Amino acid sequence: MPSAKAVPLAVVEKLFAEMAAANPSGILALGTPENQLVAIRKLRDGSSRVEVITGEAFSKMFTNKEANLREEMYAPQVEVEGDYAMVYGRYVFFVGERLSHCGVNQFNLVKVEGVWKIANGASTIDPGACTDKEKAMKPDPKKWGLRK
Template identity: 35%
Template sequence: MLPLLLALQSADRLPPANPLPYADPAAAAVMAPIDALFRGLAARDPAAILAQVRHEGGATVATEQPDGTRSVRHMTWQDFTAGVKPGSERLEERLIDSVIEVDGDIAMVWGPYTFTINGKLHHCGVDHFDLIREAGAWKVLNVTWSQRTTGCPA
């Protein structure tokens, strides 16, 4: 038993833990176009949204109504931004504890979100972004999200 314990003791150790809050430059770069897209949505600025996306991608929403009725709708980015209209309400979408995965020039961001209008919860769900990096810049190719008004965080 002693040889086994000595072998385990000299085995490679785990690297030191990352400090909290964890700041990963690669993750920040992936989040940059998503954060800019959210700012464009809040500003009701279709051009700002389109500046963050690849034109051949799009947006898909899977909606669940309180009665359990479900629907799925896919939109091109042009269709999506056509629904972004001027208004006086303050819009905010916020990701909560998202997961970011990067492999070379592709990335995925997945996480629960809340969407508020004038600070009041409107709906929630999960966002899934897939991104690609070209010439050093990340762009959102697609976003898919679930949308419901029940079971949302307070």
């Protein structure tokens, strides 16, 4: 039996896999009906733009099967309290084998009828915020099945 922390983490990892597979229906299935994401995007002028995105709108961002997008939280932290879980940590985002941007993800999950679902999340998106460690990272073709 998986640990209490393993299952919510697996839901978030499944989200990333569905994004990589360009599978909007798979993305939607992982969230509550009213889920939403908040993106805090760093702009070139140094300001930030906050975007609130419904789960449905987010899922439609991942329809191009040739885009070869990969996101990975490489050292996620998980907290579980009853039917609530939080998964958070730094992430890297690749387009093909090129590092696009880095930031912090935080997902709130709730257990609905015994199944963990993403209720909401927030991400920073900052191409200039990648650490040296992140700049050296490459997408794992075994994990993601990179297309050439």
